[in-house]
Amino acid sequence: xxxxxxxxxxxSPLKLRELRSLxxxxxxxxxxxxRVVSASGVVRRGDYVYVIGDDMLQLAVFxxxxxxxxxLLPALAGDLDGDSKQRGEHKPDLEAxxxxxxxxxxxxxxxxGLGSGSGPERDRGFFCPFxxxxxxxGQPRTIDFHPVYELLRKELxxxxxxxxxxxxxxxxxxxxxxxxGDGPNAVAEFTLIDLSRTLTDDQVVDRxxxxxxxxxxxxxxxxxxxxxxxxxxxxxxxxxxxxxxENAEDGSIRGSVVGTxxxxxxxxxxxxxxxxxxxxxxxATIDTGVISFLFVCDQDDPEAPSPLLSATMPVDARFDx
Numbered sequence: 434x435x436x437x438x439x440x441x442x443x444x445s446p447l448k449l450r451e452l453r454s455l456x457x458x459x460x461x462x463x464x465x466x467x468r469v470v471s472a473s474g475v476v477r478r479g480d481y482v483y484v485i486g487d488d489m490l491q492l493a494v495f496x497x498x499x500x501x502x503x504x505l506l507p508a509l510a511g512d513l514d515g516d517s518k519q520r521g522e523h524k525p526d527l528e529a530x531x532x533x534x535x536x537x538x539x540x541x542x543x544x545x546g547l548g549s550g551s552g553p554e555r556d557r558g559f560f561c562p563f564x565x566x567x568x569x570x571g572q573p574r575t576i577d578f579h580p581v582y583e584l585l586r587k588e589l590x591x592x593x594x595x596x597x598x599x600x601x602x603x604x605x606x607x608x609x610x611x612x613x614g615d616g617p618n619a620v621a622e623f624t625l626i627d628l629s630r631t632l633t634d635d636q637v638v639d640r641x642x643x644x645x646x647x648x649x650x651x652x653x654x655x656x657x658x659x660x661x662x663x664x665x666x667x668x669x670x671x672x673x674x675x676x677x678x679e680n681a682e683d684g685s686i687r688g689s690v691v692g693t694x695x696x697x698x699x700x701x702x703x704x705x706x707x708x709x710x711x712x713x714x715x716x717a718t719i720d721t722g723v724i725s726f727l728f729v730c731d732q733d734d735p736e737a738p739s740p741l742l743s744a745t746m747p748v749d750a751r752f753d754x
Contacts, residue, residue, distance in 0.1 A: 434588070434619070435645070439700040440652035441659070441690050444753055446705045449728060449742040453495075456738050458502040461489045462512075467502070468738035469493050472729035473596075474530030474663060475714040475741070476544060479567030482741065484714070484729055485527040485546055492546070492561070492573070495741070508546060508559045508573050526555040529598040529608070530714065531665060533560070536632060541565055543632075546573075547607070550582040550593040560632045577637040585609070585621055588646050597664030599672045600625075601696055604644070606672060612660040612679060617648035620698065647698050654678035654688040654705070662689070663714045670696055671748070673717040673724065675706075684733065686711040691726065693748070702750055710742065722748050 455469035465488075474485045484493040484503070491505040509525050529547040536542070539562035548555035556579040564570040585593050589609065597608035603625050611618040623642045625631065631638055651659040657678035664674040672694045678687040689712040692703035706712055706728075714729040728742045747753050 435647045438650040439703050441703050441705050444704055446707045447744050448707050449744045452741045452743055454738040456502045458504050461491055470735050471731045472739035473528045473713045475716050475727055475729045476530050476532050477716045477727055481567045485530045487526050488524050528596045531598045547595055547598055550595050556582045581638045584643055596661050599664040599666045608661040608664045610660045618661050619646055619648050621646045651676050657687045665715050665717050667717050667719055675712045675715045724748055
């Protein structure tokens with residue numbers, strides 16, 4: 434397994450601006466409040482912002498212009514009614530959300546959500562096509578990641594925790610969070626031989642499509658390892674990712690970072706984020722050398738909705754003020 438190492442840049446933390454709270458028109462399950470409290474992934478298309486939470490079976494949809502509570506769309510089958518312990522045992526642990534390019538049957542691309550693979554019920558995800566205006570067209574289809582996840586467990590000699598996903602050409606990159614034991618952060622690269630078949634026909638991501646696995650050392654914040662928390666495609670040459678330093682002993686967050694990786698797997702930017710925020714999801718676009726971000730956070734507070742935040746940063750560190 435190829436190794437990559439880097440450390441956060443010696444710059445002031447990136448400041449985030451809070452856009453709104455992720456309140457909902459209805460609760461995701463009985464016993465839960467009408468809000469997203471553990472947001473884990475975000476994608477924006479036009480005026481629509483899509484959010485997943487690691488304790489939800491639904492996709493939360495927000496319209497920026499309306500500034501109203503979000504609505505819920507079913508994403509995966511299941512039942513999370515009950516107390517927090519029961520929900521924790523049966524949740525699909527949706528951790529990664531990414532936009533896919535146009536494929537046969539989905540001419541405007543679509544949303545791909547993935548479970549973390551950290552438990553027996555967490556090897557599945559979903560796909561839902563976009564309409565031309567960025568809204569969703571049709572019902573989500575369940576996608577089986579079990580063959581791929583089983584191969585990764587063998588490659589990484591243990592459990593996996595998939596936190597992010599992004600597409601580079603005909604390749605899907607999966608970002609494993611290496612915060613358990615001594616295992617490394619890792620990026621697994623899969624060649625998508627026929628993405629349209631995978632999403633619309635057998636709906637199984639085949640294990641034979643794995644092409645490489647790379648390990649990443651992202652440094653430390655206050656003595657705690659920095660580990661992947663999400664990823665998104667930025668350009669045909671760059672992927673943007675987030676990572677955080679979470680103390681395994683007490684669950685406290687020492688900080689988060691945002692960075693970029695090129696098509697060869699090399700890390701370019703790695704900048705710390707205002708430490709108030711535990712960044713769990715990122716969507717990013719680029720214009721004239723400046724990256725515009727949307728972030729969602731999981732603040733580990735069941736009484737407070739997760740926030741939606743924004744920030745900008747030059748794609749090249751030489752232009753950071």
